Amino acid sequence: MNNQNFFANFPLLSADWGVLLKILMVVIVLVLFSMFIYDRFVQRKNQLLINYPLIGRLRYLFYMLRNPMRQYFGDETFYDSFEKLEWVNKVSADENPYLSFSPTKPYGNQKTLFKHANFVKEVSEVQEEFSVTFGEKREIPFVSRSIIGRSAMSDGAISPEGTRAFAIGAHRGAFPINTGEGGLTSNFLASLNLENLTNTDYLEIKEGTWFAKGAYYGIRFLTNREVAQRVYRRMVVRQKDKGSFIFDNQKLLYFRIDWTKDLDSFPKEALHGIPDITFQMGSGLYGVRHHDGTFDKERYKKVMRFAKMTEVKLAQGAKQTGGKLLATKVSDDIAYYRGIPAHQDLISPNRFPYATDMKTFFDFITELQSLSSKPVGFKIVISTKERFEDFAKALKARKEEGKSIADFLTIDGGDGGSATAPLEMMSKIGLPIREALEIVVEVLEDYGLREDLKIIAAEKVLTPDDVIELLCHGADFINIARGFMMSAGCIRARECSGAGGRNCPVGLATMDEAKRSKFLVHQKAKHVENYHHNLLHGIRSLMAVMGKSHVSEFSMDDLTAREYVA
Amino acid sequence: MIKNTLGEVSVLFAYPRHLFMLAARLLLAYGFVKPALLKLNDMNATAQWFASLSIPLPTFTAYLVTGIETIAIVLLVLGLFTRPISILLSFVMMGAILFVHESHGFSVSDNGIEIPLYYMLFLFIFASFGAGKISLDNLLFKDDNK
Secondary structure (H helix, E strand, C coil): CCHHHHHHCCHHHHCCCHHHHHHHHHHHHHHHHHHHHHHHHHCCCCHHHHHCCCCCHHHHHHHHHHHHHHHHHCCCCCCCCHHHHHHHHHHHCCCCCCCCCCCCCCHHHCCEEECCCCCCCCHHHCCCCCCCEECCCCCCCEECCCCEEECCCCECCECHHHHHHHHHHHHHHCCCEECCCCCCCHHHHCCCCHHHCCCCCCEEEEECCHHHHHHHHHHHHHCCHHHHHHHHHHHHCCCCCHHHCEEECCCCEEEEECCCCCHHHCCCCCCCCCCCEEEEECCCCCCCECCCCCECHHHHHHHHCCCCEEEEECCECCECCCCEECHHHCCHHHHHHHCCCCCCCEECCCCCCCCCCHHHHHHHHHHHHHHHCCCEEEEECCCCHHHHHHHHHHHHHHHHHCCCCCCEEEEECCCCCCCCCCHHHHHHCCCCHHHHHHHHHHHHHHCCCCCCCEEEEECCCCCHHHHHHHHHCCCCEEEECHHHHHHCCCCCCCCCCCHHHCCCCCCCCCCCHHHHCCCCHHHHHHHHHHHHHHHHHHHHHHHHHCCCCCHHHCCHHHEEECCCCC | CHHHHHHHHHHHHHCCHHHHHHHHHHHHHHHHHHHHHHHHHCHHHHHHHHHHCCCCCHHHHHHHHHHHHHHHHHHHHHCCCHHHHHHHHHHHHHHHHHHHHHHHCCCHHHCCCHHHHHHHHHHHHHHHHCCCCCCHHHHHHCCCCC
């Protein structure tokens, strides 16, 4: 059989397309020509295109590609070296992260190095379990099972699928997860199975009929779990905010927390099957507010039945303004979680409503402590020693009066916590974390508060050495956002906010249904868990080389500050 | 229970609706290929045939109808300007029903109005529902009214 005969079987392939191809070429030339005429003689908006019609458009094409393509062609300028990013990607997939030769950043240029022991330890001699206790004086203290947590990222800024992946990863990896100011949403309970629950009064449950269940099994057989689950959700939860329900894959039903139920029906004991959640309260009080925007104590108590501690956010690394969520991201689900109208820009106030001065602020924290019986802390960014001393003075005064004070302090470095922030604030606001920690530790010791407050630190931590450096600077616990983002598939295309009409290409930081609904929740959850696990593993191997058996042994003496830096 | 089951059925069965819209568009475009080519190959004969059917302005109408049909084939396949072209084409179908098929009754076996009537109905569906998601209309103009 020759080619001619073979193609003769297919009418479309055997047809004579010659004329059409010629027409197509003529059309293309005509379009290009008319664009040329338009650019040069008609439009009077773009200077470049007048002088360089048609060809000048390449500039905008390359501009558009610059951020998504940067990492493939450009040098790594956001982090110490490209190898650190590679490390995150490799350990997330549980691949061996070892390197050959050297990292691309010249070794001699580093400002600090770790001091290694003369006679190193075996990894088996290093502590196996990491733990930090928050709020020892509270009725229900929080004992973490790691020294690394996922930093604050709102469900809403992160897609619901992304949040589910983080929550499942955090549950399996046994590390805390911070809700961000978007409130405690159902997605943080994604790892929960109703099988293990005796009390389900506080849940709103939707179950499919025989038809939907049959369709679920059929589609799962033909395709995969994720697709089947998506179709099943649409069939069973036929309402606008259907994304606010989460799936129980054992019993094939959907559930979400019904916040209208009485406090009495909410679980009194800590729930099994969910991660350790830190509830963050931002200036918008999302998830714990009345419709008029004031603080809802009952709702807060209900939220704290699921969360282990509360963090009040005064500021984050790159922005001291309130969060901004563009209308494209304010979906019906988000509106349900946060108690706000859907599809409108959501702009949180700059100042926390119950923090006009030190007294009102710390009174509010005390109130939260008594409402929840759990640890409460606050998140700030350091500017100067004097400004931070104001906090320390107020805390010390309260301590002397016998009042309760905050249980922990989250310090965000000025170079971190960017989310989507204005450039002018990213550039000039906030002290970098190392200097900030030095100030915080020194001031807290001076005021005799170091024992009362645990310090959580965060700023662009990616690898085990980053963690250890901050521990040496005095941090008790490390929060990571970017590393976890990358482990969950972020490719750093810098298109998070949906501004400019472009959405996160991997469906992690977008509410665009087409992109996020296909997010591989379970695979990414595994990657998130792997990343955390390998971070701890890396920390332990560094500790062995530094001759430490417990993280409490770290201090500034373990760092070498180098003078001969180019 | 019945309400829930029916709700689930409607969600599940609605999934391939855009595929069916595409299939219908392609099928209809294919249906017009033969008549359009027949007319296009010999415009004089077409004009004479139109005159014999006592269609007013036969030569002009012949070019108009052939033009609409030819363009419609391309546009229906692409799903571009689907609503306007469907309306135009439905006028052609009305003409065909009135001038050609009406005297033959209904049944397709007698060359009656059955087939052009179905075509017309399809075209009205396209005009009112749009081209569906798999179309240039959706890609370029975000035709939301579907």
